Amino acid sequence: MRTVTYICLICLLTFGGQAQVKQSAEKTDFRIQQNLSDSALLDLVQKQTFRYFWDYAHPVSGLARERSNKSFDYGDEVVTTGGSGFGIMAIIVATERGWISRDAATDRLLKIINFLRKADSYHGVFPHWLNGATGKTIPFSRKDDGADLVETSFLFEGLLSARQYFNRDTPKEQELRNKINWTWNEAEWDWFTRDGRNVLYWHWSPNNGWSMNHELRGWNECFITYIMAASSPKYAIKPEVYHQGWANSSYFRNNRSYFDIKLPLGFNYGGPLFFSHYSFMGLDPRGLKDRYADYWEQNKNHTLINREYCVRNPKGFKGFGPDSWGLTASDTYNGYDAHSPENDHGTITPTAALSAFPYTPEYSMQALKHFYYQLGNKIWSQYGFTDAFNETQQWYAQSHLAIDQGPIIVMIENYRSGLLWKLFMSCPEIQQGLKKLDISSPYLK
Template identity: 50%
Template sequence: MRLLYTFSLFVILSSCSTPQKNKISTQKKLNDNQLLTLVQRQTYKYFYEGAEPISGLSRERYHSDNIYPQNDKDIIATGASGFGIMGTIVAIERKFITKQQGYEHLKKGIDFLAKADRFHGVWPHWMLPSGKAKAFGKNDDAGDLVETSFLAQALVCVRQYYVNGNAEEKALAQKADELWKGIDWNFYRQNNKNVLYWHWSPNSGWKMNFAITGYNECLITYIMAACSPTFGVPAEVYHQGWAKSGAINTNISLYGHTIKLKHNVVGQSVGPLFWAHYSYLGLNPKGLKDKYADYWEENRNHTLINYDYAIANPKGFKGYGKNSWGLTASYSVKGYAAHNIKEDFAVISPTAALSSYPYAPKESMQMIRHLYENMGDKVWGEFGFYDAYSETDNWYPKRYIGIDQGPIVVMIENGRTGLLWNLFMSAPEVQSGLDKLGFTYKK
């Protein structure tokens, strides 16, 4: 999980920046639809105008301030690239870019992925513009199954989007299809165990030994593994591995909201809000149920716990309330942190509330309007809202992280039209995989 990499990310993230851009002016008196569209358009620029130029994929991060030299601005992030690919479909449909521009941008990225380093079909967490893997941490220098699953859900969406298109579009759909079907999920069971493992390296093998168990951001990893028609895993891998033979369940109430899934955090609490986003960019939580949870209720309650926590503001932080809420992994006054209600450093991450738009549209809209109209260019820049801020510490870094920007574009669209949910859930392999695992869902 991202929280396990806090120290290594702190070291890396503290070494980046780019020259100051001109201030981005904000406009007031936009209606809700106009403001949502503006936020989506501005945020998507990170994945188009701000894309890594050789691959056309997502940079890991981008700094608009001058505090640190940005020596690693060309690092390509696999998971964020998946989110950016899904965002490009939104951009085409919303006419932020033309249909041809969108096709060419997607083709550039997918062509790059086809030639990039893969390890039993799995991409690394980070890549260089050469397509070679870049180590994310010690012994984590090759296959990253979770980041790859975030990308795989995007490739399914691309296939579904172009499957009935013209000849060029059908060819791109086929290439996306071949890439995700080339992921060997079974290999990442580490010798056929009934659990998936996050990492494998030709240099250090299974030394990371990180079994993926719930509940966190990784549900989509098991869904994609079950869906694969080429390397699909049996249902036991999900039930015994992810769900820990039922030990995934709990029954707690926080701020009057019930949680049935035991989050992988200390104590009876909930994790950072990205856990309610990453797996659900394509996977529609509306009506999604299995014997462990109702995933719409879980994600909505996770969101409202964050909202009510900010209103209660037990630590008395400046600015917390109905207009400034949401804790998730992001930059922090302490370097980098997986913020949650048990690990709160007075830092608000806009992606937390904005990407929760489908679950709590009124509460999310309050936050969007406050940020845009009242806080302005303290928090708003060339690629949308900056990654994090703290009113308590008067801390407003002008920096972006790709994996935080991506869900904003996609989840707002899912809340508005269900675009990516409809594409992903229309895939027959997805439906077969969900059936295999015992889910009920909206078709």
């Protein structure tokens, strides 16, 4: 069996294995509405979840808070770079659907970009966490106190989508676009090849240099990082960095079948489902192909394998089945973990099935109805569904995490209208970056 460290595990590794989560006193007894149409239920879930990024955003920066509850050593002011990128995409959805005005959205996004323009960055790349009041770096771990290339790629996934959406010839929208472009142009992606090596590195710090020594090799959630790096107007990587770095690892190609479902890339059984979400909130996998994979097939089959594992439920956990499935990284009853078929302790995470709506709409709707109608009195709250639950342990989270809430809104919207896919894929730089890496897409002219 291969030795695996799922690259991110986003908060798992932060505190040496498990974040010691202290539950908040937030109530989850919001009234469940019965007999909603599928469309009305999707509206409700998207709109309620959006409140996390609108009502609960940091008041000074407008950026997304890391989580809704207190956790060991976090501090009150921590905001998340990647989660804020997802939150920016959620603001676009809310504007398009009329939950907030275009002016209000523009004002919030100007607050965000003005804050980022003054916040700490390193060769134009932002840290994982910032202090939402001051813009100073909050270390993610002892040596991770500088640039985080992956989180920054999630942030720019949102910012470039906003640039494409807010395209009117008004002073505010012009200012927003200009400041996004300045920030985008200043990020030195190629610098993170560490003196010209053919691979990207995740971290760099003025205090610790390259000591984290974390190469970005696939398959995992960092696909978007290579797309961004190839698309940079001023600091783009060479194609060799993608082909010899990202696509060169012992767990990149798979080409085995699980439950008679073929998996082109990645770990056994595919790993946590966030691999098929984070990169593809803006990047449209439909018809996206290169010499390594058809990315629609990859993401759909990864989802089907994850669900089938939950349906078969080989460990006999309570609450698993056709209407309750989805293993990914989240809070759990004893901390935080990156759940997958190879790391299953009975915790279901709603974002896993709900962010899979584009790939498995019937199965995701089945799960959504179960989460809302059957479990809503335990996991439905002012910010949508809480992070996770484990019925074997009789544990139901009261917490929310930005990186789990954002994909619910955005991927449901991509299923419904393709909005974020159309916006992000319309970026001329992204189209050029895909061509450079020899990735084909229907969007490419």
